[in-house]
Amino acid sequence: MQTEKDAEIVGWVGRLGAAGAEHVAGRFEMGRSWVYERLSRLVADGLLEQRALLHRRPGLYVATAAGLRWRGLERLGAHSVRPGGFEHAWEVASAAVALHQGLPGWRVLSEREVRAREREDGELLASVRVGELPGGRPALHRPDLGLLSPVGGVHAVEVELSVKAPARLVAICRGWARARHLHGVYYLAPATVARAVERAVRQTRAEDCVTILGLEQTAQLIAAEQREAVHV
Numbered sequence: 001m002q003t004e005k006d007a008e009i010v011g012w013v014g015r016l017g018a019a020g021a022e023h024v025a026g027r028f029e030m031g032r033s034w035v036y037e038r039l040s041r042l043v044a045d046g047l048l049e050q051r052a053l054l055h056r057r058p059g060l061y062v063a064t065a066a067g068l069r070w071r072g073l074e075r076l077g078a079h080s081v082r083p084g085g086f087e088h089a090w091e092v093a094s095a096a097v098a099l100h101q102g103l104p105g106w107r108v109l110s111e112r113e114v115r116a117r118e119r120e121d122g123e124l125l126a127s128v129r130v131g132e133l134p135g136g137r138p139a140l141h142r143p144d145l146g147l148l149s150p151v152g153g154v155h156a157v158e159v160e161l162s163v164k165a166p167a168r169l170v171a172i173c174r175g176w177a178r179a180r181h182l183h184g185v186y187y188l189a190p191a192t193v194a195r196a197v198e199r200a201v202r203q204t205r206a207e208d209c210v211t212i213l214g215l216e217q218t219a220q221l222i223a224a225e226q227r228e229a230v231h232v
Helices: 004-016 021-028 032-044 065-070 083-102 111-121 166-178 191-204 218-230
Strands: 048-051 060-063 107-110 128-132 138-141 145-148 154-159 184-189 210-214
Touching: 004 021, 004 032, 004 048, 004 060, 004 065, 004 083, 004 107, 004 111, 021 032, 021 083, 032 048, 060 083, 083 107, 083 145, 083 154, 083 218, 107 111, 111 145, 128 166, 138 166, 166 191, 166 210, 184 191, 184 218, 191 210, 210 218
Parallel strands: 154 184, 184 210
Antiparallel strands: 048 060, 107 145, 128 138, 145 154
8 A cells, every 4th residue: 555655756756757766765854775665665566667777876766657647647748768868867856856955945846847837837937948940839948957936936957967069058048048937047067068058158148047056066056045035
């Protein structure tokens, strides 16, 4: 029999897309042995699936179709993680847990949730326009995470592990600079990637809305938003 905590775990993993056991432990403040026991049970019950993608790296858990149905998340669709996307999925989950812990009262939405919300509401929440598709529809870029403050402000959070093509990066940064529905954008990136983002930000004059931090600097992001909240 599943418990309320089991339901919370499956719902969180289903909304996020993929997470490791240590992410579940951090998100729900549970001991590792208890987490592994619960995750094993949820896998056995067909609500989660464990995917071992890289040698000597922890597995990632994703919600199965049955798990999504159980939590009423069918609209998000099954999430697929390939070996090449392991590191990104891992870092996004780490950032989501850190933001949840450091900014209580805020909502942390995954890219999957942002897409679903925008489709349902018919307006942009955390995405930006970066061009036009054939037929005239806008081409959108969605961030890895949407950060919603208790007073309604929306921030985009990007976990950037590789350097995008310069033209693509410029188009995205131009979109951030023009986005009036966002209160700001944070990039979490290693040094080489951060430099590429900095160039695109300067080229598009997006310095006022884009903040670039190191991959492990979620604490600085949290501190910045806590300071901002004091002055609201």
